[in-house]
Amino acid sequence: MTSHFFLLGERISQERLTWIEEALKFYFLKLYPENLLHHTKPTEAVFTFLITNDALYSLNEEDTLPIWEIILSLPSVKIVLDKQELDLRGISVERLKMKNPEQVIDHNSMSLNGQTSFWKDVMKIARQTDEPFPSTIGYLHLESPYMHRSGQNVTQCLAAAIEVRASVELYAYLDGVHLSHTDQNPAECQNVGKALEDMSERAEKRGLQCLMLACARCSAARGYSTWDDGKEVVVSTCTIKPFRIRNLKVIIDRFLCNHIILGGNIASIRQKKEGSASQYVTVEKSSSPPVTILITKAPYGTEYAFGALSFAVACAYQGVQTRIIFIEDGVYALTGNHHLGEESQYFNLQEVIDAVAESENLHIYAYQPSLHRRRITKNKHITGVLDIGKTELAQLLFQPLRGSQAGHQRLLFF
């Protein structure tokens, strides 16, 4: 049975694959060396990588292919590829497959419509990792449809969930709220809005729940919130019927539940309840899956870094054990002295980090190898952010939180 899985759709850099590889090595060599002695069957992978969209290029690129080969040399690692997206891009994985025929899966399961579907395989993996057997699949979406192919992934994923009789929940955040716009009419690709409306009806007919929530802050910024009663109910004249615009805390309420939440770039790390303690964690017992948010993008250029911080603060405020790790380009948030005019409505991210660093349920880390790689150092005044290296990152990812009653940890890439 798969213990942990990564679902990756965004382009995978050498840097990202390297820290993943190093974390996996730590897992197998230091944390669970018994896996090296007792090879489980290939079908019973400890780690499964579900790869779609532009992440597929990493299987063929000069700087990432050798890292995939190292990862596949580790025991019980499997890669499941989105065949449709692979073919669309003309990517060949023959070299990798020839060396690791049982670990590289490039044929997908058949769905009810008679076509193969990567998302059917995603469902199989996702529904294995939770306990009790989950009846709900969530999806956190951050990107606008049409500009990003990931918009179609949302509909494919949720359709696959309904096919296996799971209730579905869609959480639209940042540009993801554009999924909710009424009267979408694309000429060259699937109408995502229509597909979501159809899905809502299909779920209802099957007696399944279908919840679609759009973040109120993100929706207001983008012009969707046309009436706000001041009591957390927002009505919009430009959203499709199934969507509800709600305060972020209503979305985070759903994260208090134990179901699997998928997304464009996420991971689910299974953890033993009441496992051994990591020195980087707190001791509060909680049945909500802990959330680790990886801030991977530079601040200010996009809303990702602030959106991630805001999301993390909301999680922590709701009682979810939350960790933020600044990694890859995300470490630019920690370097230099950021200045913003006193009158500015926008946030200086360093001020935000400094202000929230001691919040209850929230721990913030900076991945040193990302700083070193960019030849930058952390601003010495940011004292609430703990420096971590490769070992500590792996510990954070794979050692269970002390006292946690949750079956898995959620890893979200922003």
Next chain:
Amino acid sequence: MKEEPLTIPDLSDLTCTNLMIRLKIMLKKSSPGSAIEFIIRRDQKETIEVPFSRTGYKVTIHKIDNNRYRANLEKKDDGKMH
């Protein structure tokens, strides 16, 4: 010379999460022993009342208008913000 009245920041447009963040930044910047004042909406009241009260702050809120409240946060002597 006539002293200009201080403007109380109106934070009523902020979402609950961003209100928390903004207040924490304001508290970090304020001098020890001083209080901060701001305007909020009705639904923002509970966002600040409980968490700040239990983490060492005296929270005072007065209604000033329909759905507008004037809030005051003051650090107690032994208060520690988490």
